[in-house]
Amino acid sequence: MGEITEDRWAAATGALRTAVAAGDPILLVCHVNPDGDALGSMLAVGQALRKLGATKVQATYPGPSALPEPFLVLPGLDLLVDSPEAxxxxxxxxxxxxxxxxAYASLLGEVPTIVLDHHASYTGFGDIPLVDSxxxxxxxxxxxxxxxxxxPLDLQIAECLYIGVITDTGSFKYALTTPEVHRLAADLLETGLDPGEISSRVFDTRPFGAVKLYGEVLSRAVLEPENRLVWSAASxxxxxxxxxxxxxxxxxxxxxxxxAEADVACLLKQVGPAEWSVSMRSRGGVDLSRVAVALGGGxxxxxxxxxxxxxxxxxxxRIRIALGE
Known part of the structure; x- marks a missing residue:
C-alpha cells in the first residue's frame, strides 16, 4: 500500500503473530471520542486477532466510555475494557x-507499538508505523x-471495516475515495452486508430533538464572504x-x-466550560491539515x-489567523 514498505508490513505481522503465539496481552487503542473509522478499524483488527488465536486481546480508548448510539450494535464490542491488562x-x-x-500515550516507548493511521499530520510516534496518507x-x-x-473476512469483521470506510469517505463522496476503496467495499459487501441498513443506522437515524438542534445551529451559521468562510457553534x-x-x-x-460562497467550513462543538472540539472542512483549495497542526490538531x-x-x-x-499564514 502507498507509503507503507514491505519491511514494515513484515515487522508488524511478525510482531502480532509472535504475541498471539505466546499468549501475550495485546492492547488496541484508538483516539479519544472515537468515530466510525477509529472504532470500526480497532474492532475489526481485534476480531481478526481472535480468529488468529489471540486469547488476550483487549481494546480501549481514552476519555468517557459512552459510545455514539449508532455504534452500540457493532460486532466485537465485548473487546472493549475500561481498565486493560498491562x-x-x-x-x-x-x-x-x-x-x-x-493517558495511553504513556505506554509509548515502554511497550512496542504498531501504528495504523492515514492522516497526513501523523507525528511519527510508535515503533512500526503502518501509515498511508x-x-x-x-x-x-x-x-x-x-x-x-x-x-479471511467474515460478516462481523466486514461490518466494522465498512463502517470505517463509509464514515471517513462520507459514503464515498470525499476526494480520497479511490478505486482501491471501491474494490475494498465490494469485497466487504461480498460477505453479505446490508449497506442500506448500515448507512441508515449510521447517517440517517437521529432523535427528533437532534433535528430541532440541527435547525437551531444552522440558523446561527455565519458567512464571512471576505474570508470565504462559514461557521457555527453548538454549545x-x-x-x-x-x-x-x-x-x-x-x-x-x-x-x-x-x-456555495465558502471554501472553508467550521463547526465548534463545546465539550467543557471553555473547551471546544473544532471540525473543519474545505473544498480542497485550502490545506486544513496545516491549519489544524498549527492549532494543535491534525x-x-x-x-x-x-x-x-x-x-x-x-x-x-485563531482560525482566521492560521488560514492567513
Whole structure:
C-alpha cells in the first residue's frame, strides 16, 4: 500500500503473530471520542486477532466510555475494557498524534507499538508505523493488515471495516475515495452486508430533538464572504435544551459546508466550560491539515480538526489567523 514498505508490513505481522503465539496481552487503542473509522478499524483488527488465536486481546480508548448510539450494535464490542491488562504489544488506530491517545500515550516507548493511521499530520510516534496518507480511511490500512495476517473476512469483521470506510469517505463522496476503496467495499459487501441498513443506522437515524438542534445551529451559521468562510457553534446548553448526546452533532458540518460562497467550513462543538472540539472542512483549495497542526490538531487537506480553548469568537480569530499564514 502507498507509503507503507514491505519491511514494515513484515515487522508488524511478525510482531502480532509472535504475541498471539505466546499468549501475550495485546492492547488496541484508538483516539479519544472515537468515530466510525477509529472504532470500526480497532474492532475489526481485534476480531481478526481472535480468529488468529489471540486469547488476550483487549481494546480501549481514552476519555468517557459512552459510545455514539449508532455504534452500540457493532460486532466485537465485548473487546472493549475500561481498565486493560498491562500489554506486551500495543496497536494504535486512527490517532495521528500522541495527544489523541490520552493517558495511553504513556505506554509509548515502554511497550512496542504498531501504528495504523492515514492522516497526513501523523507525528511519527510508535515503533512500526503502518501509515498511508493516501488511504481514504484507517479501515483501508486495517483491512490490508488483516489480509496479510491471513485472516479471511467474515460478516462481523466486514461490518466494522465498512463502517470505517463509509464514515471517513462520507459514503464515498470525499476526494480520497479511490478505486482501491471501491474494490475494498465490494469485497466487504461480498460477505453479505446490508449497506442500506448500515448507512441508515449510521447517517440517517437521529432523535427528533437532534433535528430541532440541527435547525437551531444552522440558523446561527455565519458567512464571512471576505474570508470565504462559514461557521457555527453548538454549545453544551444547546445539547441540554434539546435533550441530546454529543454524538448527534457528527455530520452536522455537512449541512454547513454546502454553502456555495465558502471554501472553508467550521463547526465548534463545546465539550467543557471553555473547551471546544473544532471540525473543519474545505473544498480542497485550502490545506486544513496545516491549519489544524498549527492549532494543535491534525487531519487531512480537506478535513481536519483540533481542540480549541476560550470562546467561539476567540477560537475563530485563531482560525482566521492560521488560514492567513
Amino acid at each position: 500489554p506486551v504489544l500495543m496497536v494504535t488506530l486512527d490517532a495521528a498524534a500522541e495527544s489523541r491517545l490520552g 493516501g488511504a481514504a480511511a484507517t479501515a483501508v490500512v486495517a483491512a490490508e493488515l488483516i489480509s496479510r495476517l491471513g485472516v 453544551l446548553a444547546d445539547l441540554e435544551r434539546h435533550g441530546q448526546a454529543p454524538y448527534v452533532l457528527e455530520g452536522l458540518i455537512d449541512g454547513i459546508r454546502c454553502a 487531519g487531512h487537506r480537506a478535513a481536519a480538526g483540533f481542540t480549541g480553548y476560550g470562546t467561539p469568537a476567540e477560537i475563530m480569530d
